[in-house]
Amino acid sequence: MMNVRDRILSQIKVNKPSSLALNEIPVFMGDDSLTNFKKNLESISGQPIEVNSTNEVESIVNQLFPSAKKIASSIIPGTVSIDTSSDLVSLEQVEVAVLRGEFGVAENGAIWLPESNMINRSLPFIAQYLVLVLKKNDMVMNMHKAYERCRPGNYGSFIAGPSKTADIEQSLVIGAHGARSLTVILD
Amino acid sequence: MSVNHASSANTFNRDFDRTTWHDESLWFVRQKRDKAVFSVSEFQQLREVASNIKEHTLSSLDHYLIEFEQNALSNGVHVHWAANAQEHNQIILDILKQNKATRIVKSKSMLTEECHLNPFLKENGFDVVDTDLGERIIQFRNEPPSHIVMPAIHLKKEDVGKTFHEHLGTPANEKDPQRLTEAARQHLREKFVAAEVAITGVNFAIAETGSVVVCTNEGNADLGVTFAKVHIACMGIEKIIPKWQHLGVFTRVLARSATGQPITTYTSHFTKPRDGNEMHIVILDNGRTQQLGREDFRNSLKCIRCAACMNTCPVFRRSGGHSYGFTVPGPIGSILSPNLDLKKYSALPFASTLCGSCSDVCPVKIDIHVQLYKWRQIISKENALPISKRWSMKLLSTVLSRHGLYNLAGKIARFTLRWMPHSITHNTLLNSWAKSRELPHPPKESFGTWYQKNKLK
Ligand code: SF4
Numbered sequence: 001m002m003n004v005r006d007r008i009l010s011q012i013k014v015n016k017p018s019s020l021a022l023n024e025i026p027v028f029m030g031d032d033s034l035t036n037f038k039k040n041l042e043s044i045s046g047q048p049i050e051v052n053s054t055n056e057v058e059s060i061v062n063q064l065f066p067s068a069k070k071i072a073s074s075i076i077p078g079t080v081s082i083d084t085s086s087d088l089v090s091l092e093q094v095e096v097a098v099l100r101g102e103f104g105v106a107e108n109g110a111i112w113l114p115e116s117n118m119i120n121r122s123l124p125f126i127a128q129y130l131v132l133v134l135k136k137n138d139m140v141m142n143m144h145k146a147y148e149r150c151r152p153g154n155y156g157s158f159i160a161g162p163s164k165t166a167d168i169e170q171s172l173v174i175g176a177h178g179a180r181s182l183t184v185i186l187d
Numbered sequence: 188m189s190v191n192h193a194s195s196a197n198t199f200n201r202d203f204d205r206t207t208w209h210d211e212s213l214w215f216v217r218q219k220r221d222k223a224v225f226s227v228s229e230f231q232q233l234r235e236v237a238s239n240i241k242e243h244t245l246s247s248l249d250h251y252l253i254e255f256e257q258n259a260l261s262n263g264v265h266v267h268w269a270a271n272a273q274e275h276n277q278i279i280l281d282i283l284k285q286n287k288a289t290r291i292v293k294s295k296s297m298l299t300e301e302c303h304l305n306p307f308l309k310e311n312g313f314d315v316v317d318t319d320l321g322e323r324i325i326q327f328r329n330e331p332p333s334h335i336v337m338p339a340i341h342l343k344k345e346d347v348g349k350t351f352h353e354h355l356g357t358p359a360n361e362k363d364p365q366r367l368t369e370a371a372r373q374h375l376r377e378k379f380v381a382a383e384v385a386i387t388g389v390n391f392a393i394a395e396t397g398s399v400v401v402c403t404n405e406g407n408a409d410l411g412v413t414f415a416k417v418h419i420a421c422m423g424i425e426k427i428i429p430k431w432q433h434l435g436v437f438t439r440v441l442a443r444s445a446t447g448q449p450i451t452t453y454t455s456h457f458t459k460p461r462d463g464n465e466m467h468i469v470i471l472d473n474g475r476t477q478q479l480g481r482e483d484f485r486n487s488l489k490c491i492r493c494a495a496c497m498n499t500c501p502v503f504r505r506s507g508g509h510s511y512g513f514t515v516p517g518p519i520g521s522i523l524s525p526n527l528d529l530k531k532y533s534a535l536p537f538a539s540t541l542c543g544s545c546s547d548v549c550p551v552k553i554d555i556h557v558q559l560y561k562w563r564q565i566i567s568k569e570n571a572l573p574i575s576k577r578w579s580m581k582l583l584s585t586v587l588s589r590h591g592l593y594n595l596a597g598k599i600a601r602f603t604l605r606w607m608p609h610s611i612t613h614n615t616l617l618n619s620w621a622k623s624r625e626l627p628h629p630p631k632e633s634f635g636t637w638y639q640k641n642k643l644k
Pocket residue numbers: 489490491492493494495496497519545548549550551552553555
């Protein structure tokens with residue numbers, strides 16, 4: 001007797017249409033400027049801040065979150081240390097996470113964040129506020145270019161703005177379950 | 188029991204203001220979609236490309252599923268196959284039992300709704316917490332989703348306020364979306380960090396890499412999965428796309444078509460579990476291979492569940508998702524459901540004006556309205572028509588197929604419409620089409636007569 005898997009596969013073989021060619025994806029161009037990225041990031045409720053050097057990140061974070069006691073970061077000293085084996089209580093208490101984004105996508109304001117930049121897989125999602133630091137000249141124009149540049153790795157996410165929902169009467173609410181805000185510091 | 192869309196829609200329409208509000212809310216989403224789509228100059232080309240990728244994939248689906256399985260296995264992921272809903276649910280139950288799990292969170296997945304997973308697990312002693320805000324709301328209310336992207340679109344903020352007052356202890360009469368969402372946030376974050384098993388749906392499964400992609404705006408899929416020891420991702424066989432690079436196409440069309448956003452807030456790619464954790468993928472058939480064998484309808488499997496066809500549909504907007512009695516409502520649901528049970532869902536292909544707006548907005552170019560029409564042919568042939576439609580269709584076909592009878596009927600109509608009192612033409616018992624509609628002013632002569640008179644001029 002065939003198992004379920006083989007049964008499904010053999011049914012597909014019988015039922016599928018005759019083979020259809022896969023066309024090349026045309027090359028789609030776009031505007032990969034920082035201005036375009038910032039405009040689109042703002043339209044999805046993200047906040048861009050330009051700085052002259054990475055050294056300024058710490059003071060900006062302190063200005064933005066003057067009362068934050070638990071800051072976890074791979075870029076600035078931070079006030080709590082988080083690693084891959086951190087327990088849930090310490091993760092849950094993180095107020096601000098400051099992480100390095102790999103590159104930005106100008107057409108929609110999304111930022112690629114692979115697991116290797118997350119410190120801990122849960123951190124970018126459980127932190128109350130998320131700050132991503134991004135190189136100003138690290139923009140791709142659109143998602144086609146984005147997927148040429150990133151690889152699956154173990155886990156990775158395009159993050160486009162703070163967590164949001166419109167599930168109650170279509171009213172947009174920022175800060176559903178994840179980050180209540182997304183600040184993007186462009187260094 | 189077969190679904191009677193017309194009578195459920197009738198019930199929905201009794202509250203006139205609410206129906207209008209529902210209609211307008213969805214139209215607002217459709218307008219946002221237009222704005223997002225028109226701002227991408229190559230959007231029509233993207234639809235073409237997306238459609239080609241999906242059609243190609245369907246034509247080699249067995250090949251790509253095998254490739255996907257191999258890659259997922261080598262990533263250390265467990266792969267399960269289910270022929271139907273029962274098998275799907277049983278697989279999940281077994282995983283929960285093996286892990287002695289009691290705390291289970293689930294992000295939005297229409298597939299698990301299709302399989303009625305929650306009630307099945309409940310019967311077996313497992314409680315699942317739905318973590319998408321809209322889904323949590325309707326879970327509290329014990330209702331099915333009325334829309335695949337916005338599950339609680341049928342509810343007003345007052346309704347949600349009442350539900351949260353009962354279940355989350357928010358103040359009575361609280362109806363501010365911001366504060367209600369905050370209450371849900373507090374409640375659900377507790378569930379996330381405590382979760383042992385996280386169940387998610389799948390937006391795209393990539394054959395080349397064995398990864399699954401899940402798109403959310405709330406971040407609930409990532410919160411669930413990254414805290415739980417076990418991740419179970421549930422997908423239909425049609426979720427496969429061949430290459431990583433193809434995600435570039437689909438992530439550009441999905442959110443723009445769904446809500447008018449340029450991309451969902453979180454587009455997450457799950458490839459390998461954390462060290463020591465487990466990841467499972469359940470691949471479900473449940474009638475899909477059968478649909479693949481129906482030449483006229485196989486294209487419905489290209490669907491990426493963006494819901495654009497629902498938001499634009501004049502019938503959906505004024506009848507509500509629940510009136511379809513099927514997990515995926517609206518135009519696409521009306522071509523998917525008859526595949527599963529022709530008799531039960533025979534009314535659904537008729538719940539359409541065939542205006543074609545659904546096909547116009549579909550990001551993967553499914554000829555939805557054509558398929559609706561084709562299901563109608565099959566349903567009338569197999570005599571599965573709803574009774575109210577049966578006699579009128581028969582009469583119509585007799586009249587249309589006989590020249591003399593058609594002319595005579597036209598004459599009678601032009602005469603009677605001019606002279607018959609409004610109370611008779613608009614008698615809702617005799618003519619449900621006349622509800623809230625005026626009949627056109629009948630012309631003095633038929634087009635045929637006019638043409639005869641004028642053709643020599
Ligand atoms: S049929 Fe097309 S428009 Fe409708 S949900 Fe599916 S992809 Fe979207």
